[in-house]
Amino acid sequence: MTPAMLGQVVVSGILAGALYAMVALGLALIFGVMRVINFAHGDFMMLGMYTAFYLFTALG
DSSP: OOOOHHHHHHHHHHHHHHHHHHHHHHHHHHHHHHHHHOOHHHHHHHHHHHHHHHHHHHHH
């Protein structure tokens, strides 16, 4: 494994971990305040994923 590849893997792992942390933090905040599980987080995540996919395919 080259150093450049190792750096890319480390950065990708940190970004994936940050994404999971933000989702967990949002769910924890909503559940802590309202005491109800909000399933809209999944909907907004899918909306963001489809938007990112569209932009990546449209813009190259």
